[in-house]
Structures are given as structure tokens and as C-alpha cells.
Amino acid sequence: MKKIAVYPGSFDPITNGHLDVLKRALDIFDEVIVLVGVNQNKKYNFSSEERVAMIKECVTDPRVKVDSNIGLTVKYAKEHGANHLIRGLRAVTDFEYEFQLAAANDYASEGDIDSVFLMSKVANSFISSSSIMELYKNGIDVSNLVPASVVKRLKNLK
Numbered sequence: 001m002k003k004i005a006v007y008p009g010s011f012d013p014i015t016n017g018h019l020d021v022l023k024r025a026l027d028i029f030d031e032v033i034v035l036v037g038v039n040q041n042k043k044y045n046f047s048s049e050e051r052v053a054m055i056k057e058c059v060t061d062p063r064v065k066v067d068s069n070i071g072l073t074v075k076y077a078k079e080h081g082a083n084h085l086i087r088g089l090r091a092v093t094d095f096e097y098e099f100q101l102a103a104a105n106d107y108a109s110e111g112d113i114d115s116v117f118l119m120s121k122v123a124n125s126f127i128s129s130s131s132i133m134e135l136y137k138n139g140i141d142v143s144n145l146v147p148a149s150v151v152k153r154l155k156n157l158k
Contacts, residue, residue: 003028003132005116007086008035008073010052013043013150014058015132017124021088024118026063033080034059036068045133058147074109085115090125 005025011018011034025032036051046054048068055066069076077085087106089096089097102115120127127145136142143151 001028002081003084004033004080004082005029005037005086006033006073006077006080006082008037008069009088010037010039010042010044010129011055012046012129013051013100013146013153014055015124015127015129015146015150016144017090017120017127018088019058019147020121020124021086021118022059022064025086025116028116029063029084031063031065031085032086033065033082034066035073035076036066038070039067040070045129046153048070050092052151054147054149057149063128072108073138074105074113077113078109083113085113087115087117088120089117090120090128099150 005028007022007025009018022032022034034055036048036055038048044051052066052068060064073085077083087102089095089098098115098117105113105115132142132146142154146154
């Protein structure tokens, strides 16, 4: 039986830290669906279509699918045959939020979906989408922290 995992996030934008977690998830799972979350109450730097496109441009492994979703991630996972959610952890400060989210997902999935936590490598431990945006908006070169597809789109932001 094929082991499928969903790697959900806003990916606004995707970073090298996200890609590092994805690479290691592919060592564990046969297929990983990178799921761009769409929260109607959140303001994004990039549209869901742009975020999906950036990911597709930098991830060429055929075992990776990219999609977007409005609604519960666990519902999406069940509909796509996935039994695991991938969550990346940068530092201990991420753990409390991720622990609560994993408990809520476990409850919502009636125990059918497990969360798998992968620590980012130390070199990526400070990278977050929001820190990328803050650095970029203040004139700092972030090209070593994000894929080329992101750099290209950052230059088009107003």
C-alpha cells in the first residue's frame, strides 16, 4: 500500500526550510502532497495560485503533488488517501502551537490521521515565510534562503 502524506502550510512564500522538510519527508513516504492552505481571514503576500505555481516551479520530483485547499486539512487528507500530515519544526517555540494543532487534527480525523514532525536543519532554523518577507521588504538579499521561483516573484511585488 502506498504511503501518502500531506504537507500543509501557507507557503507564503515557500522557503528552503520548507524544501528541506519536504526532501526528508520523501525519504519516509511514497508520495507527498504539498497543500497550500487558503484561510479567508488571512492576508497573504501571494495568491494561492501564485503559491502553488512557485512550489511547482521548484519541486520537480514526480512523487510530489501540489494542491490548494479551503477547509480542514484532515478532511482533504482522507479524501486523497493520506494517513499522515507533515509538520516542520524550527525551534522549541514552534512545538506548543504544533502540538495543539496535532491534537485538534487527531480529534477531527477521529484518530485516522497522524502528525509527523520533522525538525529543520540548523541552517534553516531561523527561516520563516514572514521573516523572508520582512528581510526582503527591508532590502536584504534573501536569494540564499528561498528558491529562484520565489526570488523572481518577490521582485514583482509592489
